[in-house]
Amino acid sequence: MQPGFPLFLRIPLEIGDLSGLVVLILLIMMGPALVLFMIGLIVRKSNKKAAKVLFILAGVYLLISLGICGGLMGGF
Numbered sequence: 001m002q003p004g005f006p007l008f009l010r011i012p013l014e015i016g017d018l019s020g021l022v023v024l025i026l027l028i029m030m031g032p033a034l035v036l037f038m039i040g041l042i043v044r045k046s047n048k049k050a051a052k053v054l055f056i057l058a059g060v061y062l063l064i065s066l067g068i069c070g071g072l073m074g075g076f
Contacts, residue, residue: 029069033062 040054
């Protein structure tokens with residue numbers, strides 16, 4: 001590779017060890033839902049209606065991400 005590439009492109013993944021890829025997929029699946037849930041907990045003290053909307057969004061995101069990404073990880 002050329003010297004101008006970023007460091008993460010210079011280090012190739014080993015074919016046998018894809019644990020980093022699994023962690024990345026899990027982070028994409030769970031990350032935004034956790035962030036929305038934590039923001040909902042913080043907002044809950046001042047605005048209950050907005051917190052409820054954030055909790056619902058977190059639940060819907062988690063449900064959809066587990067269905068789509070979980071299906072891709074399961075091979076269906």
